[in-house]
Amino acid sequence: MLAKVLSSTVFGIEAFAVEVEVDIANGLPAFNMVGLPDTACRESLDRVRAAVKNSGIPFPAKKITVNLAPANIKKEGSGFDLAIAIGILVANENIPKESVEGKVFCGELSLDGRVRPIPGILPRASGLAQDGPNELYLPAQNSKEALCVEGLKVFGLRSLTELLRHLKGDTPLKPEKALPREKPKRTDDPFLDFSDIQGQWQAKRGLEIAAAGGHNVLMIGPPGSGKTMLAKRLPSILSVMTSEESIETTKIHSVAGLLTKRGALLTERPFRDPHHTISSVAMVGGGSYPKPGEVSLSHHGVLFLDELAEFRRNVLEVLRQPLEEGHVTISRAACTMTLPARFMLVGAMNPCPCGYYTDPKKECSCSSIQIKNYLSKISGPLLDRLDIQLNVPRLKAPEILEKNRASESSETIRLRVEKARQVQRARYRGKGIACNAQLGVRELDLYCQVPKEAESLLKMAIQELGFSARAYHKCLKVARTIADLEAKDDLETAHVAESIHYRTLDRASGQI
C-alpha cells in the first residue's frame, strides 16, 4: 500500500515542503530510500526501524521503498525520521490514512521511540504559516520555537507512541498554548557596564555614535588601554531589536542549531567574538550544505574581531561582500544560497606588532617596515568600510587611580542611542533602511546635505588626507548619525568635522 506524509526541510534559512512517500509491497524484505538523501538522512532507516519496533509495533518485513519528493533537491539531516515512521505505519495500515492528512511531521527519532529536537524549526514554521497545512507535529523541546509564529497549531511530541495514540484518536493531544511572545529586550549583564571604564571618553563617544547609526568601528591602541573592555560593553548600549529583526536573527541561529538550549526567540542582539584563528569558511558560512557562519550569526548584532591584524588575510577579505551588501552568497557544487549578514563590525588592534607605537611613555621596538607590514594586513578596501576609527590611548595615572567613578552608565547612553534610532526609523520608514549605515548613495544626497562651510573641509579631507569616494560617503553617514544624536534635522559643520576626525587611519596613512 502507498502512503504520503508531509514534512519540511530547510535550505539556507528558507523552508520548503517535502512529501515523504512510502510504498510497502510483497517480495524480498528490503528497506530502501530514494530522493537524494545524505548520509544522516539515509541512516534514518535504521533509526526508524528500531524506533517502530521499540514502540511495540512489529516492523513489517516487506519490501519498503521511501521516496522524498521533490527528488531533485538534496535532503539532509535527521528531521525526516518522524515522517518516515508515520508513513510506514500508514502504508502498513497500523493507522488510518485520513488521520495524517493536512499535517506536517518533523523530528528525529531515537532508537527507543522518543522524539528528539532538530535544528531549523523556526524557518519551517514560518514557511508553513505562509502557505501549507497549519498543523505541525514536532519534538516537544522545539515547540516553543514554533510558537513564535502565529497561525499554527503546534503539537509538541515526546514519543512516537504518544503520536500514534493521538492519530488513532485514543488519547488526543492538545495543541500547545501560544505563550505571550517574548519582547525583544536590552542586553542586561550587570558585570558589563560602561560605568566600569574610566576615562576614554573619546572612545565611548565613538562607540555611542556607532551604536546609534549601526556603523563599523575600529579601535586602535596600545595593550591594556581598554579596547576589549569597551567592545564587550557595546551590547549594553545597543538599541533594542525590533520583533522582525528578532525573528530574522532567530531563524539563522535556529538553522545553525544554536537554539535548542534556549528554545525560544532571541531577544537580545547577538554579540559574536570569534578567535583570530577562525577560517574563512567558519566566518562566512559553508560546507557542502552551507551552514551560516559568524557573519550571519551576528546578523542585526555585533561581530567583534579582537586583534584584527592577527586574523588571516583571506578571512578579513571575505568580510567585504557582507559589509557592503548586508548578505553573503555562498556557492558550492551542490547549490548556491544567500544568507543575511547585516552586522556591525567592531575591530580592535594594536598600532604595531609590539603594541606601543602610539604610546607616549613606552618606547616602540618595531622597525618602520614591521609597522607598515602590520598595518597593511588591514587592506585599504577593508579600512574604507570601517566608518569610525578610534584611537584608544593609554590611560594616564590620575585616570587609573581615580576612585569615584563619575562616568555614565550604559543605560543613560542607551537611551540616547534609542532616541537617535527612533529618529532614523521615522525618517526611513518604508524604505527598507534601518539605520544610517545602510544609506545608499541616492539617499545620501537626500538626507545628508552638506552645509556650505563644511564643503571646504571635506574638499580638504579628500585632497590632503586622500579620502576615497567610499570614505567620503561613510563620513557623511557618520555625520548624519551625530546630527541625529543631537536631534538636528540638518548637518552642521561641527558634525562633519567630528566625523572626519573619526578616520584616524586614513589620516595616519600619510605619516607612516
Add this chain to the structure above:
Amino acid sequence: METAPQTLGILGEELAFHELRRRGYKVLLRNYECALGEIDLIAKEKGALVFIEVKTRSSDAMGSPAEAVTAQKRKQIVRVAKYYLKRYGISDASCRFDVVSVRIPPNEEPVIEVLQSAFWEDGC
C-alpha cells in the same frame, strides 16, 4: 567425544527441521541448490515464504552460531532466494529470511533458537 564438523552440521539441520515442523512451519524443500549457492530450508509459515539458514556450533567459544551468518553468506542467500522466486515466477510473494541457531555442546542437550526475520534483502 568430539563430533566432526560435517556430522555436526547435518545433525544441526536435522534438529532444526524438526523444531521448525514443531513450530508450525511447512517445510517445502531441504538443501535447495542452484548455480548461485544453497539454501538449507525453504518453508511456509503464516502465508509467508521463509528462507532458512541453519548454523550449528558445539560451543560459543568462537562466537554464537547466528553470528557466523556473515554478510557474505547473507548476500549469497539473498541471491539464491531471488533466483528461486524468479525461477517459479513468484517474485511478489511475501518473503522472510530466518536463521536457526543450533548449539550442541558435547554430552549436553542441544539448544535450538529460531530468529525470525533475521536479516533483510539489503543484508542488515
